[in-house]
Amino acid sequence: xxxxxxxxxxxxxxxxxxxxxxxxxxxxxxxxxxxxxxxxxxxxxxxxxxxxxxxxxxxxxxxxxxxxxxxxxxxxxxxxxxxxxxxxxxxxxxxxxxxxxxxxxxxxxxxxxxxxxxxxxxxxxxxxxxxxxxxxxxxxxxxxxxxxxxxxxxxxxxxxxxxxxxxxxxxxxxxxxxxxxxxxxxxxxxxxxxxxxxxxxxxxxxxxxxxxxxxxxxxxxxxxxxxxxxxxxxxxxxxxxxxxxxxxxxxxxxxxxxxxxxxxxxxxxxxxxxxxxxxxxxxxxxxxxxxxxxxxxxxxxxxxxxxxxxxxxxxxxxxxxxxxxxxxxxxxxxxxxxxxxxxxxxxxxxxxxxxxxxxxxxxxxxxxxxxxxxxxxxxxxxxxxxxxxxxxxxxxxxxxxxxxxxxxxxxxxxxxxxxxxxxxxxxxxxxxxxxxxxxxxxxxxxxxxxxxxxxxxxxxxxxxxxxxxxxxxxxxxxxxxxxxxxxxxxxxxxxxxxxxxxxxxxxxxxxxxxxxxxxxxxxxxxxxxxxxxxxxxxxxxxxxxxxxxxxxxxxxxxxxxxxxxxxxxxxxxxxxxxxxxxxxxxxxxxxxxxxxxxxxxxxxxxxxxxxxxxxxxxxxxxxxxxxxxxxxxxxxxxxxxxxxxxxxxxxxxxxxxxxxxxxxxxxxxxxxxxxxxxxxxxxxxxxxxxxxxxxxxxxxxxxxxxxxxxxxxxxxxxxxxxxxxxxxxxxxxxxxxxxxxxxxxxxxxxxxxxxxxxxxxxxxxxxxxxxxxxxxxxxxxxxxxxxxxxxxxxxxxxxxxxxxxxxxxxxxxxxxxxxxxxxxxxxxxxxxxxxxxxxxxxxxxxxxxxxxxxxxxxxxxxxxxxxxxxxxxxxxxxxxxxxxxxxx
Amino acid sequence: xxxxxxxxxxxxxxxxxxxxxxxxxxxxxxxxxxxxxxxxxxxxxxxxxxxxxxxxxxxxxxxxxxxxxxxxxxxxxxxxxxxxxxxxxxxxxxxxxxxxxxxxxxxxxx
Numbered sequence: 001x002x003x004x005x006x007x008x009x010x011x012x013x014x015x016x017x018x019x020x021x022x023x024x025x026x027x028x029x030x031x032x033x034x035x036x037x038x039x040x041x042x043x044x045x046x047x048x049x050x051x052x053x054x055x056x057x058x059x060x061x062x063x064x065x066x067x068x069x070x071x072x073x074x075x076x077x078x079x080x081x082x083x084x085x086x087x088x089x090x091x092x093x094x095x096x097x098x099x100x101x102x103x104x105x106x107x108x109x110x111x112x113x114x115x116x117x118x119x120x121x122x123x124x125x126x127x128x129x130x131x132x133x134x135x136x137x138x139x140x141x142x143x144x145x146x147x148x149x150x151x152x153x154x155x156x157x158x159x160x161x162x163x164x165x166x167x168x169x170x171x172x173x174x175x176x177x178x179x180x181x182x183x184x185x186x187x188x189x190x191x192x193x194x195x196x197x198x199x200x201x202x203x204x205x206x207x208x209x210x211x212x213x214x215x216x217x218x219x220x221x222x223x224x225x226x227x228x229x230x231x232x233x234x235x236x237x238x239x240x241x242x243x244x245x246x247x248x249x250x251x252x253x254x255x256x257x258x259x260x261x262x263x264x265x266x267x268x269x270x271x272x273x274x275x276x277x278x279x280x281x282x283x284x285x286x287x288x289x290x291x292x293x294x295x296x297x298x299x300x301x302x303x304x305x306x307x308x309x310x311x312x313x314x315x316x317x318x319x320x321x322x323x324x325x326x327x328x329x330x331x332x333x334x335x336x337x338x339x340x341x342x343x344x345x346x347x348x349x350x351x352x353x354x355x356x357x358x359x360x361x362x363x364x365x366x367x368x369x370x371x372x373x374x375x376x377x378x379x380x381x382x383x384x385x386x387x388x389x390x391x392x393x394x395x396x397x398x399x400x401x402x403x404x405x406x407x408x409x410x411x412x413x414x415x416x417x418x419x420x421x422x423x424x425x426x427x428x429x430x431x432x433x434x435x436x437x438x439x440x441x442x443x444x445x446x447x448x449x450x451x452x453x454x455x456x457x458x459x460x461x462x463x464x465x466x467x468x469x470x471x472x473x474x475x476x477x478x479x480x481x482x483x484x485x486x487x488x489x490x491x492x493x494x495x496x497x498x499x500x501x502x503x504x505x506x507x508x509x510x511x512x513x514x515x516x517x518x519x520x521x522x523x524x525x526x527x528x529x530x531x532x533x534x535x536x537x538x539x540x541x542x543x544x545x546x547x548x549x550x551x552x553x554x555x556x557x558x559x560x561x562x563x564x565x566x567x568x569x570x571x572x573x574x575x576x577x578x579x580x581x582x583x584x585x586x587x588x589x590x591x592x593x594x595x596x597x598x599x600x601x602x603x604x605x606x607x608x609x610x611x612x613x614x615x616x617x618x619x620x621x622x623x624x625x626x627x628x629x630x631x632x633x634x635x636x637x638x639x640x641x642x643x644x645x646x647x648x649x650x651x652x653x654x655x656x657x658x659x660x661x662x663x664x665x666x667x668x669x670x671x672x673x674x675x676x677x678x679x680x681x682x683x684x685x686x687x688x689x690x691x692x693x694x695x696x697x698x699x700x701x702x703x704x705x706x707x708x709x710x711x712x713x714x715x716x717x718x719x720x721x722x723x724x725x726x727x728x729x730x731x732x733x734x735x736x737x738x739x740x741x742x743x744x745x746x747x748x749x750x751x752x753x754x755x756x757x758x759x760x761x762x763x764x765x766x767x768x769x770x771x772x773x774x775x776x777x778x779x780x781x782x783x784x785x786x787x788x789x790x791x792x793x794x795x796x797x798x799x800x801x802x803x804x805x806x807x808x809x810x811x812x813x814x815x816x817x818x819x820x821x822x823x824x825x826x827x828x829x830x831x832x833x834x835x836x837x838x839x840x841x842x843x844x845x846x847x848x849x850x851x852x853x854x855x856x857x858x859x860x861x862x863x864x865x866x867x868x869x870x871x872x873x874x875x876x877x878x879x880x881x882x883x884x885x886x887x888x
Numbered sequence: 889x890x891x892x893x894x895x896x897x898x899x900x901x902x903x904x905x906x907x908x909x910x911x912x913x914x915x916x917x918x919x920x921x922x923x924x925x926x927x928x929x930x931x932x933x934x935x936x937x938x939x940x941x942x943x944x945x946x947x948x949x950x951x952x953x954x955x956x957x958x959x960x961x962x963x964x965x966x967x968x969x970x971x972x973x974x975x976x977x978x979x980x981x982x983x984x985x986x987x988x989x990x991x992x993x994x995x996x997x998x
Contacts, residue, residue: 026916026965027939029958033917034935057936065940070947 023066027059078406085407095375096411102368102776103415103461108422109769110361111446111454112430115423117354118453119444121347126271126443128201129303133342134310136168136300136317142334143609148592150300150337153293154324155193158302158337161320164313168302169199171275171285175544175587175743178243178281179256186544186743187239188278191285197234199303200274204266207251209234214265215284232284233262237270239280257281258546259739273440275299293324293331295671297591301342314339333604346440352841353762359835360515360769363508365457367773369464370508371780374501376408376465378787401470408466416458420446423454502784503824505777509770510828510861511835516770517853518839518846519763525845526756532687532696533583534624535752537574538715539722539729541742542587545710549739553639553708559737560704560712564616566732572719577618578704578712583689584751587743588713590689595700597655598665598677608654610647610698611689612670614709619701620646620684622715623748630662630682637681637703644703645678649686651698668700673707691755693844715748722747762842774861777824778868785817785872796876797884810877817869825861829854901941903984906969906977909951915964916942942967950976 031052038048056062089096124130137147138154155170162168170193175186190196194215203209214232233255235244244250254261262283273279304313317337325332380387387400424446431441543563550556560578567576581588596606617633619625628649637644645666652661665677686696704712718725726745733742753760789796796809836848846853908914908922920938945951950973958964969977 022965025963029915029962029964030917030920030935030939032962033958037921055935057934062936062939065936066943069940069944 019070020063023063027056027062031056031059081403081406082410084403085410088407089411092379095379099372099375099411100415100418102372103412103458104418104422105772106361106365106368107416107419107454107458107461108426110358110365110457111419111423111450112426113354113357113361114453115427115444115446115450116430116441117358118449119440120350120354123440123443123449125343125346129306130343131341132166132304132306132308133200134302134304134313134339135342135345136302137338137340138296138335139338140334140336142604145609147338149296150298151293151295151331152287152291152298153328154321154332154335154337155298155300156287156291157324158317158320159195161323162313162316164305164308164316165302166305167195167199168300169193169196170298170300171196172298173275173279175542176257176281176283177544177546177739177741179259179739184739184741186542186741187280188276189281189283190275190279192282193285193287196282199301200272201303202268202272202274204234205237205269205272206240207234207264207266209266209282210284216286231260231262232265233257234266234268234282235264236268236272236280240267257283259548271443274301277440292671293328294594294669295591297589302339310339310341349758349841352838353758356515356762356839356842357765359838360512360766363512364769364773365461367505367508367512367776367780369461370501370504371776372411372465374498374780374783376404377498377501378783380404380470404470405466408470409462412458412462412465415461416454419458420451420454423450498784498787499820502777502780502820503827505773505780506821506824506861506865507828507831509773509777510825510857511832512766512770512773513857513860514828514832514836514854515839516763516767517857518836518843518848518850519759519766521850521853522843522846523756523759523763526692526759527753529688529692529845531583531692531752532625532685535584535748537718537720537722538622538748539718539725539745540582540585540713540715540748540751541729541733541745542585542713543578543711543733543740543742545712545740547710550710556708556710557639557705559740560616560708563714563733563736564618566736567714567716567729568618570716570725570728570732572725572728574717574719575618575622576714576716577616577620577622578714579613579615579619579701580709580711580713581613581689582623582713582715582748582751583687584691584748584755585713588711589709593671593700594669595651595655596667598667602667602669608651608698610651610668610700612668613699613701614704614707614712615646615701616704616712619715622717623687625687626685628683628685629660630680632682632684633701633703635705638705641706643676643678643706644681646682646684646701647680648684648696648699648701650696651700652683654698666700670707678702692752693755714742722749759842759844774864777861778864781817781820781865781868782871784820785813785869786875788816789813789872789876792876793879793884796879797881800879800881801885806877809879810873813873813876814866814869817865817873821862821865821869825858825865828861829858832857900984901937902945903977903980905938905941905945906950906973906980909967909969910974910977913956913966913968915958915966917964919967945973949973 031049034052034055035045035048038051039045043051053059125133127133136150136158138150139145139147149172150170152170155168158165159168171190173188173190176189177184178187192210194210194212197203197209210232235250235255240246240250244253247253250264250267253264255264256262268282302313304310317339321332321336325335390400391397427444427446430444545556545559550559564576564578567573579588581590590611592609592611594602594607595610596602596608600606615633617635617637620627620632627646630646632646633644645668647655647661647666655661655666656664661680661683664680666680667675667677669675684701686699688694689697689699716722716725716729729745730742733740800806800809832854833849840848904923905919908919908926914922916939919942920935942951942953946953946967950970951967952970953965953967955963956966
């Protein structure tokens, strides 16, 4: 009877003492009166007492019902259960801490990923009627150009002839040098057409955007062009708050950009992030009159008229382009614009990454919940006697299930509270690590939408955590179990449940490990890929020379000549070279021009498109781009010498397949600079110009001395750590021209790795998920089996006593483990085969069903599963039969 | 097993308790005896639901409880109808009349 007394004591303690004593006394009085009445009716003392209690329906149920009534039932019961649950949680700190940690991490990670996904994919763009905005690209199937910028000439005609677009905005991005008293910085600037702000329907946060007149008088598209009078500029919220410290009188202030004063007419709101979040200045740019139609350097966004569908606009613009092709066959042959919803354009490839990560976190949460549900189940079973007792004392099953649910609800509530804290911290970390991998990251926040999502997931987790254990625990606790000893075996219900949970964990761990394995293999392959140049120990610095100060080619040449000499003279510098654009460096002109064998007539059959780079003699050496034939540039390739070119392997194969191009002549239509034949003096190796994932492109290199260009990306190869050279390099720049800073000075290796940043981000996150899931799965498996062994100690002891072999016992437990691990792995494999296809866009050089990866995952899981099984199995085999039986 | 000869309609028990207490303060056992006498054993009140009902009525403020001495000089909890309890009884009685009349009309058409 002792446990019952103890339990009653526990019940009593958790009621307010006085009220309970009153209730006891009241019912006691009733029972005594009834006994007396029954005895007067002629019953014996025992029978009288029995009848009295039966009539009342048992003391405890009546008390319980009275308490419920007194408290206004529901809330009171909830509070009571919560307090009881809290006490239980306090009493088992190990369980509580692991449960809270699992929930906090799972929910935190889930919340952050949802927040990122929401910002990048789900949330509408922060512009008026964003669904009407489309990005416009040019394509040319004849020249196999899938996607390239548009041209000024065509944009003017599209605007005039379209029936479906209400505006076509165009811009290009460049760095402009902002000078203050003793400092100069290069600011990412968008040169925007007149209808840029109207197309986005974006008003300025302060002041205004440009008038048409201001745009028309600003002509900046050529280095030599006269600048319009009274130039104006709109600045970003970030620039205003940062460099100008939120100056309230910013409107009307002037900025000195390349020695010219620009009047600030407006500050954009913080949400405006077109063309990208890094842009800090918008300068109006008019392109009236006849404009070239063959220079595809413009970015463009158009707005559809209301009620116009994307397909209608697409076919309308194609018809316009077909008309232009007939009118201007030289420049427009084969060119067709293609419209992409802006939202899709911005989300881009990040969609794949985010969907994969969300799926990953879902799986992790599944593992976590399965693990916790398993633990809860153990507790429920361990509390089987308490449950049985309470059932026997008249508690209803519904009431007990409710108690279990309140407990898991409490756990979930605490866990999700912590999860939100984790999310807030992790979002900061994601901003840091995920920058550039995920678009619109700055819009990600823990707002109401995200909160609602977190709440939904937490509720589901709470239910998953509570329902199965509650049902299984309560249904297994039959009243008959009161007769059993404390070491009674668990009913088949909870054990089956637990095995199922453990198998589900193995399954999810398999899928996550498979995903992580594929991403790791693919990332290693990407990094191992030969980019065609050597980025290690190289510093790069984009330099945008001031158009006014360096108005002649001679000045530009002398600046860069002097810079090159000074940099080369620095101790610790191995070589120096520059080119208009460097591989993987995002800043610098990257454009293509038509080229053809000068021995042939220019026609579509002979013409090819080649990317144009203008380079200094040291360039190939500094980047270690291999010179395969002939030579690179030398000082002899001076302005007065014959025009020369170096071409790359890809172009050589296209123009002179199987022949030596050195000594032959290639014609280049260099647009404004005219069309000339050049002598090919060398062939260099291909480079992966747009990052490790990209393929080589046909390229021509021109010597900078013969084609001086204002923009050069300088590269410095150092003998030691490149970062250590940054101050010396900066000093050299200052010595050549203090008003002419570099945009930035960065190790090229960082830029190369940044091209696979998204892959690395996805890999790291999925890998972390997978390892966590593996750990949880092992813990879960170990838990199930050790519990099962502990429950069956007597049985095992008995079997050993009647002659069972120890290795047989070992085998039995190992088999039990295998019954969990093997189905988990089989289902995991099946699920992996089904879902890994969605990774395909992220993978490089590895199939989605890569057999070595899947095999490795299977081996890892089988081994860890074996270890998790072997430990309890060994314990089972070492059971001392005498000790086990004596416990009975 | 306590046999219910006639199950009480939902909410009827509360009304019957209030009506019983309208005659003066009474303890729980007294209420149960009184209910059985008045209804002449036709309708046996499940004692298991009597006490929760008393506590419910107390929480709602329709009856008050205080400790006193019983007929045989034992300490017992006596319940008294409050003013709002009396109002409630009037309202319930009126309701009951209407309901009973309506049921009668349906069951025994004139």
